[in-house]
Amino acid sequence: MSRGVSGVGLRLREALAAWRTSESGAAAVLFAFALVPLMIAAGVVIDGGSAYLVRDRLAKSLDAAGLAAARVSLSDRAASDARRFFDVNFRDGYMGAEVTDFTVSFSEDRELLTVSAEATMPTSLMRIAGFRDVTVRRSTVVQRLTRGLEVALVMDNTGSMRGGDMIGQMKAAATELVNILYAEEDALPDLWISLIPYTSMVNIGAARVDWLRTDDPLGGAPSPYVGSSWKGCVLARPGGEDETDTPPDAFSDAGRFQRFLYPSAVDNWWLSEADPTQTFIREGAANNEAHQNDATGPNLGCGPAITPLTNQRKTVLSAIDEMLPWHRGGTTSNLGMVWGWRTISPEWRGLWGDPTPAHMPLDYDEPLMDKAVVLLTDGDNQFYRWPQRWTSMGGSRKSASSTVGGSDATAYGRLHDLLPGGTLAQGQTLLDVRLARMCEALKERGVFIYTIVFGTIPGAATHQLYRDCASTPSDYFPAPDGDTLRDAFRNIGQRLSDLRVVR
DSSP states (O other): OHHHHHHHHHHHHHHHHHHHHHHHHHHHHHHHHHHHHHHHHHHHHHHHHHHHHHHHHHHHHHHHHHHHHHHTTTSTTHHHHHHHHHHHHSOTTGGGOEEEEEEEEEOTTSSEEEEEEEEEEEOSGGGGGTOOEEEEEEEEEEEOOOOEEEEEEEEEOBGGGGGGGHHHHHHHHHHHHHHHHHTTOSBOTTEEEEEEEESSSEEOOTTOGGGBOTTOTTTSOOGGGTTOOOOSEEOOOTTTGGGSOOOOOSSSSTTOBOBOOOOOSTTOOOBOSSOTTTOBSOGGGGGOGGGGGGOOSTTTTOOOBOEEEEOBHHHHHHHHHTOOOBOSSEEOHHHHHHHHHHHHOGGGTTTSOTTSOTTOSOOTTOTTEEEEEEEEESSOOEEOOOOOOOBOTTSOOBOOGGGSTTSOOBBTBSHHHHSTTOOHHHHHHHHHHHHHHHHHHHHHTTOEEEEEEESSOSOHHHHHHHHHHSSSGGGEEEEOSHHHHHHHHHHHHHHHHOOEEOO
């Protein structure tokens, strides 16, 4: 068997040798004719593969360029921004290609823009067939979404924000976020922003007296408060209503609020000793943030008022610029959160007044409308206990908050009003639990939540609380310093811009 196979192989080799000797010229011609199409086919594969890579990079670069231009589609710099982003993503000479054409065009209303590009690349094996280069063309159409946005900026204005000019860094970063959203426009019909500064309480604005209970302390003007003025801060509603968006009832006290007025007591003597029923001596100090912990008055710890939803960039930026750190009381981010919710809740439609239109806030399921909250803190939730002592101006009274109710006065009263005999640590836990419930309530309604923990003071529990509060872990931003804070606001601003490629 093996010898038979060997014999066949020997005869085959002899035949091939004879063919090569007698037909060598013809074979060479046939081989040459066969080689050309083979090389062209190989060229199609190799050069076609390179062209595919160029085409793919061109498409991705055009998407980036289109999104960049769409963010500023109403401004003159849209085309230049598009080219700049394109050049960053499609480097000159990529795969030997050269960009030979780049255009940006807009629809009449500038809601749609088309970005097109053409790149020419040299071939290799396809040159044999006379194709010295290949031209690749791509275009992308980007739409500036008509989706609307109601966003509440809930910002920490407590006294600890004074250190290292943290308040200034927060204001600068928040300003940049607003400018990203408005894309250099002064107003946008589908973008609405509210600002909620919070301390240990929230200021709803002194003009909103129709939200107050009829049995409010100043309603009957009891003597300890005669002559005093109310800045606008309110107490937290009892019975779990500090966690709801229930609006104040127009015809009864249900859901209404009570003014916050810090009692004239051992940690805040502000009434005149000569006639404590008629006058007070240091109310103005509490309205001057420069007095810090030494301030006194019925408005002690009360920060700036809420700015309800507005579509005017200047209004928002002015409110941001006016934020200041306000001392005493503590930190209740849960109350900042609930008031942020109330500024975007449809339950409060028509209640806020100017600058919010009567038909807003819109429903949660309003087509093409999103709702979001950005929540920032620089510290743990807490009831603060002021340890210092001082002699009151115009008298000999001394203050020492550690002897009163376990803490300073807050929107919840003092710590022991809420937790009789409770500790400061227990107070923090209670506030944290309430914030966690607030976050879940908002997420259940489809509200996007972005959280920022600023600085190095907050503990691990606060970081975890804010991570869990955010819509996703990637929507939580630890920001130990001003640079990372600015990056966080930029990131959130880009996410809220919400643009998409449509084809």
